[in-house]
Amino acid sequence: xxxxxxxxxALSVPEGENLVLNCSFTDSAIYNLQWxxxxxxxxxxxxxxxxxxxxxxxxxxxxxxxxxxxxxxTLYIAASQPGDSATYLCAVRPRENYGQNFVFGPGTRLSVxx
Amino acid sequence: xxxxxxxxxxxxxxEGQNVTLSCEQNLNHDAMYWYRQDPGQGLRLIYxxxxxxxxxxxxxxxxxxxxxxKKESFPLTVTSAQKNPTAFYLxxxxxxxxxxxxxxxxxLTVV
Numbered sequence: 001x002x003x004x005x006x007x008x009x010a011l012s013v014p015e016g017e018n019l020v021l022n023c024s025f026t027d028s029a030i031y032n033l034q035w036x037x038x039x040x041x042x043x044x045x046x047x048x049x050x051x052x053x054x055x056x057x058x059x060x061x062x063x064x065x066x067x068x069x070x071x072x073x074t075l076y077i078a079a080s081q082p083g084d085s086a087t088y089l090c091a092v093r094p095r096e097n098y099g100q101n102f103v104f105g106p107g108t109r110l111s112v113x114x
Numbered sequence: 115x116x117x118x119x120x121x122x123x124x125x126x127x128x129e130g131q132n133v134t135l136s137c138e139q140n141l142n143h144d145a146m147y148w149y150r151q152d153p154g155q156g157l158r159l160i161y162x163x164x165x166x167x168x169x170x171x172x173x174x175x176x177x178x179x180x181x182x183x184k185k186e187s188f189p190l191t192v193t194s195a196q197k198n199p200t201a202f203y204l205x206x207x208x209x210x211x212x213x214x215x216x217x218x219x220x221x222l223t224v225v
Contacts, residue, residue, distance in 0.1 A: 031211055032211065034213060034214060036216070041202075041219075041221070042218055042219065043120075043204055043216040043217050043218040043219045044204065044206075044216040045216070046213050046214065046215060046216075049212070049213045051211070089156075089157075091157075091214075093211075101147070101159055101162060101172070102147075102157075102159075102206075102214065104156045104157045105156065106155070106156045107156065
């Protein structure tokens with residue numbers, strides 16, 4: 001059964017720092033991996049989607065990489081801003097069992113201090 | 115605007131009452147999902163549907179029911195059999211192997 005973990009659980013950094021969030025998954029048989037952002041009391045906002053055949057995706061100050069063989073993805077945030085404060089979730093779409101379902105990690109809670 | 119809409123934003127349920135949460139999307143997505151989120155816990159899948167008139171149980175389907183009569187709509191009913199329904203409920207949709215999009219959530223509270 002696919003399991004997803006995220007490290008660290010929480011992170012507090014001063015504004016302007018570059019930072020890395022980590023996501024690990026146990027089964028490399030995935031269709032894709034997606035990073036989301038969740039603000040308190042809100043829904044999930046999609047940040048980046050990486051297909052299993054891709055190594056990385058970039059959007060603005062965000063860069064996500066995927067190493068399927070080692071079961072890892074990282075989300076790199078450049079020049080962090082207070083507005084980046086949120087919980088970041090990664091989710092993988094496994095190829096087996098549920099097929100179309102996502103398996104979510106528990107999230108990393110990020111605080112960027114002004 | 116294209117998107118996925120959940121309503122209501124807040125919902126209060128009395129003991130023994132059934133309530134229905136609405137989820138509508140105009141993205142022409144085939145697959146739709148319902149998740150439950152509890153404080154300090156990750157998202158757990160309740161039900162999902164890949165096509166109209168078909169749906170499958172997720173990890174925590176007991177006490178919930180769904181229907182998928184139209185492609186655009188995937189309502190979730192929280193029945194009286196669900197003993198601990200207070201949670202944040204999230205609906206999502208996706209087309210084939212593309213990005214999943216989420217609604218803004220419904221916070222359900224038992225009073």
